[in-house]
Structures are given as structure tokens and as C-alpha cells.
Amino acid sequence: MTTIQATGLHKSYGSSVALNSIDLNVGEGRILGLIGPNGAGKTTLLNAILGLTAYQGELSVLGRNPWTQRDQLMNDVAFVADVAVLPRWMRVSDAIDFVAGIHPRFDRTKAETFLARTTIKRTSKVRELSKGMVAQLHLALVMSIDARLLVLDEPTLGLDILFRKQFYDSLLNDYFDHHLTIVITTHQIDEVQYILTDLLFIDRGNLVFGCSMEDFDTRYLELIVNPGQLPAARALKPIQERQTFGRSILLYDRVPREQLAPLGDIRTPTIADVFVAFVGQPNQPAPYSPPPVPTPSSYTGAAQ
Amino acid sequence: MTPQTDALPTSFTDTAHATPAARISEARRLFWSIRRELWENRAIYIAPLAVAAFILLGFFYSTVRMPAVMLITDTVNGVVTHTSHGIDPILPYTIAAGLLMATTFLVAIFYSLDALYGERRDRSILFWKSLPISDLTVVLSKAAIPLVILPLLTWAVTVATQSIMLLINVTVFHARGIDTGPLHSGLPLTQNSMMLLYHLVAVHALWYAPIWCWFLLVSAWARRTPLLWATLPPIVLGVLEMITLHSGHVFEFLKYRIHGPGDIDFTASHAGATMPMGATMSISPTQFLTTPGLWAGLALAAVFLAAAIQLRRYRNPL
Numbered sequence: 001m002t003t004i005q006a007t008g009l010h011k012s013y014g015s016s017v018a019l020n021s022i023d024l025n026v027g028e029g030r031i032l033g034l035i036g037p038n039g040a041g042k043t044t045l046l047n048a049i050l051g052l053t054a055y056q057g058e059l060s061v062l063g064r065n066p067w068t069q070r071d072q073l074m075n076d077v078a079f080v081a082d083v084a085v086l087p088r089w090m091r092v093s094d095a096i097d098f099v100a101g102i103h104p105r106f107d108r109t110k111a112e113t114f115l116a117r118t119t120i121k122r123t124s125k126v127r128e129l130s131k132g133m134v135a136q137l138h139l140a141l142v143m144s145i146d147a148r149l150l151v152l153d154e155p156t157l158g159l160d161i162l163f164r165k166q167f168y169d170s171l172l173n174d175y176f177d178h179h180l181t182i183v184i185t186t187h188q189i190d191e192v193q194y195i196l197t198d199l200l201f202i203d204r205g206n207l208v209f210g211c212s213m214e215d216f217d218t219r220y221l222e223l224i225v226n227p228g229q230l231p232a233a234r235a236l237k238p239i240q241e242r243q244t245f246g247r248s249i250l251l252y253d254r255v256p257r258e259q260l261a262p263l264g265d266i267r268t269p270t271i272a273d274v275f276v277a278f279v280g281q282p283n284q285p286a287p288y289s290p291p292p293v294p295t296p297s298s299y300t301g302a303a304q
Numbered sequence: 305m306t307p308q309t310d311a312l313p314t315s316f317t318d319t320a321h322a323t324p325a326a327r328i329s330e331a332r333r334l335f336w337s338i339r340r341e342l343w344e345n346r347a348i349y350i351a352p353l354a355v356a357a358f359i360l361l362g363f364f365y366s367t368v369r370m371p372a373v374m375l376i377t378d379t380v381n382g383v384v385t386h387t388s389h390g391i392d393p394i395l396p397y398t399i400a401a402g403l404l405m406a407t408t409f410l411v412a413i414f415y416s417l418d419a420l421y422g423e424r425r426d427r428s429i430l431f432w433k434s435l436p437i438s439d440l441t442v443v444l445s446k447a448a449i450p451l452v453i454l455p456l457l458t459w460a461v462t463v464a465t466q467s468i469m470l471l472i473n474v475t476v477f478h479a480r481g482i483d484t485g486p487l488h489s490g491l492p493l494t495q496n497s498m499m500l501l502y503h504l505v506a507v508h509a510l511w512y513a514p515i516w517c518w519f520l521l522v523s524a525w526a527r528r529t530p531l532l533w534a535t536l537p538p539i540v541l542g543v544l545e546m547i548t549l550h551s552g553h554v555f556e557f558l559k560y561r562i563h564g565p566g567d568i569d570f571t572a573s574h575a576g577a578t579m580p581m582g583a584t585m586s587i588s589p590t591q592f593l594t595t596p597g598l599w600a601g602l603a604l605a606a607v608f609l610a611a612a613i614q615l616r617r618y619r620n621p622l
Binding site for chain 1: 327328332333335336337339340343344423426427428429430431433434435436437438439441617618620
């Protein structure tokens with residue numbers, strides 16, 4: 001079952017293109033990390049998926065058109081934008097009553113159980129809660145909805161490291177099951193690395209890279225080149241080269257570990273390392289231009 | 305990475321997938337949405353209640369302290385008349401009704417202008433849109449406040465206030481030895497309350513419907529200062545018309561909408577004797593319902609509402 005299916009999904013604001021005819025396929029039970037610099041089109045893509053913005057092209061989420069059927073779609077989709085969207089005037093008890101009143105898949109007992117683990121008082125108003133408590137409340141509401149798609153747009157922005165860790169642990173342990181698909185955008189890439197099943201890079205409205213995490217872990221290696229062996233290392237066609245503390249670090253895609261081992265120290269790159277290689281810094285052109293991406297603007301790897 | 309289903313605590317086992325989700329009717333969603341509006345905008349009921357408390361306090365004080373000679377009234381054929389020294393005893397009741405109506409009228413203006421603007425300003429629209437409620441239901445729940453809730457609330461608070469005033473009146477008169485006969489027989493409170501209900505429904509809800517819906521539309525559209533966007537363009541348009549065409553159709557139109565058609569003039573024609581909107585009451589509901597301006601206004605209100613619903617679909621946080 002495909003949760004999200006997009007064909008030629010396009011969105012422009014005036015002359016600037018936010019999404020450039022994207023093809024995307026996300027299957028049930030996947031946890032997709034959507035990574036990109038500011039203004040890359042992440043939020044536009046999520047807004048299209050959530051029925052918050054009109055678009056051109058084909059888009060189907062859980063078999064529905066999000067733009068024309070947003071209210072029905074939201075029976076099965078839960079969404080955390082960022083911590084600031086809970087209405088500040090609302091009481092905690094009112095928030096639970098309201099969602100319980102209108103949401104067919106909301107489990108009040110679950111929400112009460114989640115809240116019981118926090119120090120949030122039922123009689124407090126949202127404006128009286130700390131930033132972390134508001135996030136906990138929002139999460140308690142969202143996690144008590146038996147959704148089939150959960151969309152998290154910078155869910156831990158501005159929260160401390162303890163809370164962020166707890167957030168993702170809780171997400172996996174208390175909430176995730178095989179029926180659920182999760183889409184996460186975040187700048188704290190390294191924190192989500194261990195929970196993702198799929199990875200997607202977006203830059204200037206294009207999907208520039210996509211792979212499953214199994215692939216990612218086997219495909220990419222970083223080599224800290226021994227001085228003097230740089231020409232040999234370069235001959236193996238790294239996809240990126242950079243300098244740290246006077247040593248060259250080269251990133252390889254699908255080059256066997258045995259070939260690299262004699263040339264220096266090998267380490268597994270983080271998502272951030274590969275991200276920089278693909279998205280790059282516009283001010284500093286990389287010494288090696290990246291090879292053509294196998295399927296530009298298209299990613300179907302997560303459909304399984 | 306393989307999801308670890310074995311890590312799920314037993315208390316949260318996956319049972320909901322087996323049972324289809326309970327259906328929630330649109331009526332229930334509308335009910336909760338209106339309730340939500342009352343939670344957010346407590347001024348809707350606090351403002352009239354506060355004014356009612358203020359009126360009752362003032363009325364009690366003046367009834368106790370006023371010289372007895374000014375309170376004595378006569379009845380002729382069961383109708384209270386002025387005496388040479390007295391004040392018409394219905395006057396405080398009329399003033400109370402007028403004050404309460406003015407209060408809820410102001411509340412309705414500020415509510416309607418903020419209803420679809422505030423949720424974008426504080427970004428909470430993202431939370432509301434993450435829930436399975438259609439834009440239609442949300443906008444209708446917001447329109448229900450000035451069109452249904454406030455008129456009915458105004459009536460209920462006014463009737464309650466006037467009942468308590470009558471109780472104060474009778475009790476104090478009794479204590480001071482003033483004849484309470486005229487109060488029992490002469491005050492047309494029941495009749496007045498029915499006329500008030502008619503006035504609120506006919507004028508505040510139906511005749512003003514296009515004004516409330518215009519305010520809602522502007523609040524869905526404006527990026528800032530909905531009050532100015534709602535009021536300035538019609539005025540500027542009117543002034544432009546006067547300068548360029550030397551005619552006043554825009555202002556005539558606005559006056560007609562705010563003031564009502566000539567024979568539905570609801571301003572006080574003989575203040576004191578009846579409710580301030582006495583003249584409205586003199587026309588029959590049939591006459592009112594056959595006024596073309598009423599139906600044109602309601603059609604316009606429907607167009608404004610439809611536009612507001614569409615706008616809310618497209619609008620994101622400011």
C-alpha cells in the first residue's frame with residue numbers, strides 16, 4: 001500500500017519555483033527523513049501533502065486528494081508543525097475535550113496516560129506552559145490519534161537535547177507500528193538518523209537524493225587519506241573532497257572497503273556528510289562535481 | 305531499520321485498527337466548534353453579563369435612594385402613565401435592554417473581525433487544520449456567533465436582567481411603602497421581551513447578516529488591520545463617488561443597510577414610551593419578510609460566507 005504518491009508535483013510562488021515537478025512514492029510503514037536547507041521546498045512539500053496548499057500535478061495521500069479532501073484525510077493523518085501552533089488561550093482539559101469531541105480516532109485514555117507522565121496540569125492554559133511542555137502536550141494529543149500517516153515538520157525546534165531524545169524514543173516505542181508512515185523534516189539530521197528507514201534530500205525544489213537507510217549504510221564510506229596517497233584516492237572517483245586539519249577527506253559511493261583501506265582511515269559518514277556532498281555549499285564549489293544523480297527529481301525507493 | 309514492534313508497551317497494543325473508527329457527524333463537529341469559539345472568546349458572554357451586573361447595581365441603588373415622590377406612578381386603563389413628579393417606570397428597563405444590545409453589538413463587530421484573522425496571526429490555524437473539520441464547518445461555527453448565539457444570548461440576558469430589576473422594584477417599593485400595583489399591572493415586560501426577540505432576530509441577525517459576513521470575509525482575507533480593511537474601502541468608495549460622479553449611491557446603500565429601510569426604522573421614534581426599536585415592532589413580520597432588501601442582503605451574506613470558506617482553504621499563517 002502506498003501512503004504518498006506524487007507525480008509531477010509542482011508549486012511555484014510567482015516566478016520562484018518551490019517544488020519542481022517532483023515524483024515521490026512512500027510506502028506504508030516507512031519512516032522518511034526529508035532533509036534540505038532552508039527554503040528548499042520541504043515545508044511546501046509537506047503543506048501539499050497535508051492539504052494546506054494548492055499545487056499542480058498529481059498527489060494522492062492514503063488514496064485521497066489532500067487539497068479537495070483535507071477534512072476527510074485528517075481522520076487518518078496526524079501533524080505536528082512546530083511547538084508554537086497550539087492555541088495559547090486553550091486549557092489543557094479543553095484541548096483534550098475538543099479533540100475527543102471531533103476526532104473519530106482519538107483515544108482519550110491514551111492522552112491521559114501520556115499526560116500523567118508529565119508535570120502538565122489539566123487546568124493550565126497553553127500560554128502558561130513552558131515550550132517543552134507545550135510540545136509534550138501536542139505530542140500527547142497527536143500520539144493518541146490512531147493515524148496512518150504522521151507528519152512532523154521540525155517537531156523539536158527550540159527544545160533541549162534531553163527532550164529531543166525523549167521525543168524520538170517515545171515516537172518509536174509508544175507510537176510506531178507497521179501501519180503507520182512517518183515523514184520528518186529536521187535540521188538536526190544526526191538525531192533522526194537512527195530512526196529513519198528512508199532518506200530524501202531536497203534542494204531548490206528538486207529531490208536531489210533518495211535512498212533507504214540499509215542502502216545508505218552500505219553504500220557510503222569516507223576516507224581520511226594518508227598524505228601522499230591522494231592521487232590514488234582521487235582515482236577511485238570520490239563524490240566529494242574536503243579538507244579538515246590539513247588532511248583530505250574523500251567521500252565514496254559504492255567503492256569497496258578493501259580498495260579504500262590501504263589509502264587511509266575509513267569511517268562511516270553521517271547523513272550530514274553525504275548531505276553536504278549532494279547539496280553542497282553554493283559559495284564554495286566542490287572540487288569534484290557530483291556524478292549525475294541516478295533518478296533526478298524522482299524517488300521511489302521507499303515504496304515497498 | 306526494522307521497526308521494533310516488540311518494544312511497544314502492552315498498554316498500547318494495536319487494537320484500533322481492527323475496529324473501524326466511530327463516525328462523528330457534522331452536527332457534532334459544528335457543536336464542538338461553536339463551543340470552542342465560546343472558550344476562546346469569553347467576552348461573548350462575559351461582556352453582557354458584566355453590563356447586566358452593572359445595570360442591576362445602579363438600578364438597585366437608584367431605586368433605594370430616589371425620593372419616593374419621583375417613583376409614584378399611576379395607571380390609566382392598565383397602562384402606566386407619567387405623573388407630574390414621576391419617571392416612567394419602564395424607562396430603566398428600556399435603557400437596560402438598549403445597553404445590553406449595544407454591548408453585544410460591539411462584541412459581534414470585534415468578534416467577526418478577528419474570527420478568521422486571529423487564528424492566522426497566532427499560527428493556531430495549523431493546529432485546527434490538522435484536525436478533521438472542514439473549512440465549511442469552521443466558518444459556519446464562526447458565523448453562528450453573531451447570527452445566532454449573540455442575538456439569543458442578548459435576549460436571554462435582557463429578560464433575566466429585567467426580571468431581577470422587577471424583583472428589586474417590587475421589593476424596594478414594598479419596603480418603602482410605595483404602591484406596587486402599577487408595576488404588576490402596568491409594565492408590558494412580557495410583550496416587550498417578545499418584541500425584543502423579534503427585533504434581535506429580524507434586525508441584528510437577518511438584516512445585519514451581510515455586515516457580519518463581510519467582516520468574516522475581511523478577517524479571512526486581511527494580512528493586517530481587518531478593522532480598517534472592513535470599513536475604509538466602502539467609505540473611500542463613497543467619497544470617490546461623491547467627488548467624481550457627484551452622487552451618493554454608495555453612502556445611500558450603506559445607510560440603508562445600517563439604518564434599515566424607511567418603514568423598518570428601528571431607531572427610537574418616541575423614546576421612553578417603548579423599547580428603543582419601537583418602530584420596528586410596529587411593522588408586521590410579513591411586511592419585513594417581503595422587503596426585497598432583506599433577501600438581497602441574505603444573498604450577499606451567503607456570497608461573502610462562501611468566499612470566506614474558500615479563502616480559509618488558501619490562507620496560511622501570517
